Amino acid sequence: MNKYDRLSYTNHSISSMGNNVPICYNNKYIKFLGVKMVTSTIIELKNVSKKYGDKIILDNVSLKLNTGELVIIKGISGAGKTTLLNILAFLETKDSGELFWKNQNIDILSSKEKKNIRRTEMGFIFQDFNLYENLTVEENLEIFLSLATEMKKNEIQRQIKEYLDKFHMEDRRKTYARLLSGGERQRVAVMRAFLINSSIVFADEPSANIDDENKRIIRDYLAELKIGGKSIIIVTHDDYYDKLADEIYVLKNGNLSEASWG
Numbered sequence: 318m319n320k321y322d323r324l325s326y327t328n329h330s331i332s333s334m335g336n337n338v339p340i341c342y343n344n345k346y347i348k349f350l351g352v353k354m355v356t357s358t359i360i361e362l363k364n365v366s367k368k369y370g371d372k373i374i375l376d377n378v379s380l381k382l383n384t385g386e387l388v389i390i391k392g393i394s395g396a397g398k399t400t401l402l403n404i405l406a407f408l409e410t411k412d413s414g415e416l417f418w419k420n421q422n423i424d425i426l427s428s429k430e431k432k433n434i435r436r437t438e439m440g441f442i443f444q445d446f447n448l449y450e451n452l453t454v455e456e457n458l459e460i461f462l463s464l465a466t467e468m469k470k471n472e473i474q475r476q477i478k479e480y481l482d483k484f485h486m487e488d489r490r491k492t493y494a495r496l497l498s499g500g501e502r503q504r505v506a507v508m509r510a511f512l513i514n515s516s517i518v519f520a521d522e523p524s525a526n527i528d529d530e531n532k533r534i535i536r537d538y539l540a541e542l543k544i545g546g547k548s549i550i551i552v553t554h555d556d557y558y559d560k561l562a563d564e565i566y567v568l569k570n571g572n573l574s575e576a577s578w579g
């Protein structure tokens with residue numbers, strides 16, 4: 318597979334959009350029914366370094382992500398992929414370098430502002446699910462949506478129902494989180510990330526514990542989000558998402574480099 322096969326896969330997804338077929342798609346702008354959607358930078362790392370003790374995790378790493386772009390980060394266990402995601406999501410500090418959110422240097426933002434961006438604009442599919450163990454699946458999603466969005470209660474319930482159906486979790490609606498299997502917990506995390514209208518989705522091994530059918534649902538959803546102008550960063554060992562990627566990077570010895578196609 319090469320880069321162009323991957324783009325044609327994305328184009329294939331676009332072609333299933335009925336009347337909203339883009340007249341032009343080149344990862345720089347999309348034209349739906351005469352309306353140009355110009356891409357803009359959503360997040361950018363410039364020369365960021367990070368150490369834990371003496372161990373260099375990131376060494377002058379730069380990365381830029383525009384709206385509607387999906388990048389994949391690969392690397393062996395312990396390479397620093399999660400650390401990189403955490404820095405991008407303001408969950409971990411960098412030692413040096415700069416991080417920009419929509420062209421604004423995050424160093425000038427208060428922790429309240431950063432928290433607000435994280436809550437309302439960032440969706441997370443992380444291995445550490447942070448579910449409320451003593452609440453049901455439905456209650457977990459309700460709480461999350463009422464904190465992260467302005468949605469009215471009946472709209473929240475309508476959307477939750479739609480997603481529970483989509484992810485084949487309707488029969489787990491009233492199940493306490495502590496009683497869910499690993500794969501079911503992962504699906505709740507995925508629903509949570511997709512339910513809010515975030516600008517960017519961070520996914521750390523989104524297909525861990527997931528069966529083929531749910532993997533396919535997640536991949537199709539990520540493709541839809543991308544077409545809708547959302548940005549996505551996936552950390553994974555799995556090649557399953559490669560066809561969706563605008564770029565695949567490998568993190569090795571603190572350096573982030575483009576993976577060779579093939």
Ligand SMILES: Nc1ncnc2c1ncn2[C@@H]1O[C@H](COP(=O)(O)OP(=O)(O)OP(=O)(O)O)[C@@H](O)[C@H]1O
Pocket residue numbers: 369370374392393394395396397398399400401
């Ligand atoms: N808070 C921390 N304090 C000290 N060391 C840490 C901390 N967080 C991560 N590390 C170390 O930094 C290195 C990179 O960890 P990280 O979790 O980012 O790697 P990863 O590429 O995501 O690994 P995996 O694929 O196994 O999840 C590891 O050696 C880890 O032990």
